[in-house]
Amino acid sequence: MSQVNVLDPSASPLDYYGYELRRYREAAGLTQKQLGEIINYTGSLVGQIETARKLPTAEFSERVDAALGTGGMLSRLLGLVLRSQLPSWFQQVAELEARATEICTFHTHLVHGLLQTEAYARAVLGAMDRSNLEDRTAVRLARQRILEKDEPPVLWVILSEAVLHQEIGGRETMRGQMAHFLTSEKAPRLNVQVLPYAAGAHAGLQGPFDLFHFPGDPSIVYTEGYGAGHPTANLETVRDCSLRYDHLQAAALSIKDSAELIRHVMEERYGEQHAVA
Template sequence: MVNIQQLDPNASPLDYYGWELRRQREAHTLTQQQLGDVIFCTGSLVGQIETARKLPTREFSERVDAALGTGGTFSRLIGLVLRSRLPSWFQPYADLEARATYISAFQTQVVYGLLQTPEYARAMLAIDHADEIEELLAARLERQRILERSEPPALWVVMSEAALLQEVSSREVMREQLAHLLAFRDNPWVHIQVLPFSAGEHTGLMGSFNILRFDDDPDIFYVESYDQGHMTANPSVIKERSVGYARLQATALSPEDSAALITRVMEERYGDPS
């Protein structure tokens, strides 16, 4: 068992979270069990989080803040903790994504990460990371919180029709995923277009990519391979890919026609067989 006195708060965001939780709890003269009783969990769970052996959740963090009157300390820390659980090569992009004011994404095969349902995301993550799926899922869902901010980024997603037809996990999961996409129809900051197979050859056939735009920083082009990501602010690349993205938008179905196609696929391909 980790000795809390030897836990280095500088080792990682998770270690710091555990160290600070222990410090705040003791400052309120509460045992682990007493704190657990207040926030509706076991004292054992509190101890595991204090010793960095268990990943805290956002709900746990919010309850701790309310119980200890810490002014949102742990609700802020949890974002850092969850982001640190992302693959190291992906973290720089996630940091920029969280600061972007405009996100343009093109997806060739799957639903864009910020728009995935928990069960769809779980199935995707389980392909190569079954041993750490819960941590990665929590981190992905944390990324999606940028769409819930009072001033969220503008998100424009163009996805191939293949993303609708590629069954992930089960018919039920896909039905829920497509319904989730349709739920964004009235969101003024999220626009979804489907690029139909009938479009033929197009500039996105080389693969998925994202373009991030900022208020005061250069635009970023991002593309990833199997186990790494590549980012560049090279003006010539940004210009070329921005034009390419505009062509994809022009070729894709309108948001309204895209919603109609998503609805049709959801009902005809993934509808209740009974």
């Protein structure tokens, strides 16, 4: 008889998930293979997730919740599991994103992670390292669950026009990313503005930054370097970046004009007529 791995549920959210999955499965009197057959996954995958060797997905969690009658427990736990898989230096930022009532971002060359499509995120994460790429992509996209809450944060996004022209992942990926931007036209809590090349010198020349606002707590500025994040609640820094953001919003195109520029770039640069035969 093969030895059963005994997980310490307090070791990590992933271990806790695996522990609870096994507990619910055994309470239902099912083997890993039998549960796999019910939810249309292999018993081997069930075993890997139970022993914290594989990350669960949203679809897997939903199917297990339905099959075992957990009341949605595993689906609710999934967000914590995926967040715990972020790089240690970034986990604090994910917590800020989850708590903030308003997030203001400015980026010069890359789409912010909260707005990246799956294909775009995969291309970004795989640029230098393709190991565990599917899991790392799922972890990044899991941050976007905050936008699906009953009371999601208000998200203001200012991006340089260069972001629209920096082709990442190929034309199809960029076209999909542009189309995703355009969904903001019908989402009042999601606001996308483009800082055009014509703006010239602007208040964000020192680099990208994010502002997090909370009810009753000090605002926080976040900047990022290679393999390190730098959140600060320093009042002078927050005031400076808030003023910079005001100037960037004034220099950027309106939300409507930004959408028109995005639509133009999507068709002219990434349209089917430019596809390689």
